[in-house]
Amino acid sequence: MGVPVTTPGLSACRAIHLLTASGILVGMLAIIAVLDGSPRAAVLLLVLAQVIDGIDGPLARRYDVKNVMPKYDGYILDLVIDYVTCVLVPAVFAWQFGLLPDGPFGEVTIAVMLVTSAMWFSRTDMMTTDHWFRGFPAVWNMVIPTLWLLETPAPLTAIIVLVLSALSMTDVEFAHPVQAAQWRRANLAFMSIWVLSLTLLTMWWPTTHAVTDVVLLLGPAWTIGSTFGRWQTTRRAV
Secondary structure, three states, rough: OOOOOOHHHHHHHHHHHHHHHHHHHHHHHHHHHHHHEEEEEEEEHHHHHHHHHHHHHHHHHHHHHHHHOOOOOHHHHHHHHHHHHHHHHHHHHHOOOOOEEEEEEEHHHHHHHHHHHHHHHHHOEOOOOOEEEEEOOOHHHHHHHHHHHHOOHHHHHHHHHHHHHOOOOOOOOOEOOOOOOOOOHHHHHHHHHHHHHHHHHHHHHHOOOHHHHHHHHHHOOOOOOHHHHHHHHHHOOO
């Protein structure tokens, strides 16, 4: 049975879809910022896109957008926008600002990043029943700005990108920062620290020091640790 739709409810659902769609505009502005040589603006716009992506899903579930507006699939809309803001913009950022080696090695690295991310977004089994991603979930919008702030050497950046790209094609599980049931509070806390520190350090850029670098690395460190912990838990359950 369909959900009764009132005018206010329908208006709210339309507004939520527009909020989701606004992410593509933010992504376009981020690309413009990259081409204009403004890494600070580009990263802050990527953070804004991340915030939009973080709030539109809960709102959509709260207002039952799927049933109120069945003609438009918010999930597909979200995937389209996520590929732009989470993959394409960071790839352009990495190339434009010299995060990767010049020449064929860097070009191949970018190609691998783009192709494996596209393949990951097409997976029909990308999420477990308890909301862990299967394979690295192509969150390059967090990884690339972090490597930029840390001034990671280009060869090391390329290795990190290639390793994560390879992991996206595996079944190694990564926590959804909001929905994952296991270690939910810690996942949300460390992701919040990562986003906040990334935002503040970008605003303060190019001023950085060792202490701020450590804070910035708390999020990635927890992600690695929780992924390894999940792998051990899964292996023991087999």
